[in-house]
Amino acid sequence: MVKEEGVVTSATKSIAWVKTIRTSACDACEAKKNCEILNSKNSMHFEVKNTLNAEKGDRVVVGIQTKSLLFLTFMLYVFPVFLLLIGAVTGKSLAPFLKTDQNLTSMFFGFTLFFFAVFIIKKINNRVAQNWRYKPFLIKIFKTN
Numbered sequence: 001m002v003k004e005e006g007v008v009t010s011a012t013k014s015i016a017w018v019k020t021i022r023t024s025a026c027d028a029c030e031a032k033k034n035c036e037i038l039n040s041k042n043s044m045h046f047e048v049k050n051t052l053n054a055e056k057g058d059r060v061v062v063g064i065q066t067k068s069l070l071f072l073t074f075m076l077y078v079f080p081v082f083l084l085l086i087g088a089v090t091g092k093s094l095a096p097f098l099k100t101d102q103n104l105t106s107m108f109f110g111f112t113l114f115f116f117a118v119f120i121i122k123k124i125n126n127r128v129a130q131n132w133r134y135k136p137f138l139i140k141i142f143k144t145n
Contacts (some may be wrong), residue, residue, distance in 0.1 A: 008054045018046060018136070048135065
């Protein structure tokens with residue numbers, strides 16, 4: 001489980017908005033130069049279910065399941081490349097039967113499956129965005145009073 005500390009910026013009975021500050025884990029990340037979080041003044045703002053009755057100003061620990069994080073990382077980085085390679089190999093194998101150039105057929109099939117992977121990721125993203133299983137959740141609360 002990945003954990004991070006933050007501050008509740010607003011809260012209702014069901015949802016709390018938490019602001020976290022960039023940590024040392026960001027320094028080790030390869031994508032830190034392109035990260036939207038870093039470009040937003042070193043903070044990230046997101047919503048969590050308010051299962052611990054957090055109030056505005058409370059310090060909290062939020063977490064996200066590692067399994068969910070790994071699945072999303074795989075879908076974003078590995079899945080498109082995997083389909084690109086499958087398409088390229090398939091295109092190269094089918095080129096003699098289709099009586100076409102191996103390189104062009106390989107590129108065509110590779111890019112077709114790559115864009116198909118992007119389409120699948122887009123569809124999965126729409127479902128994941130609504131699923132609380134893939135969102136951060138409150139672990140611990142430090143009351144300000």
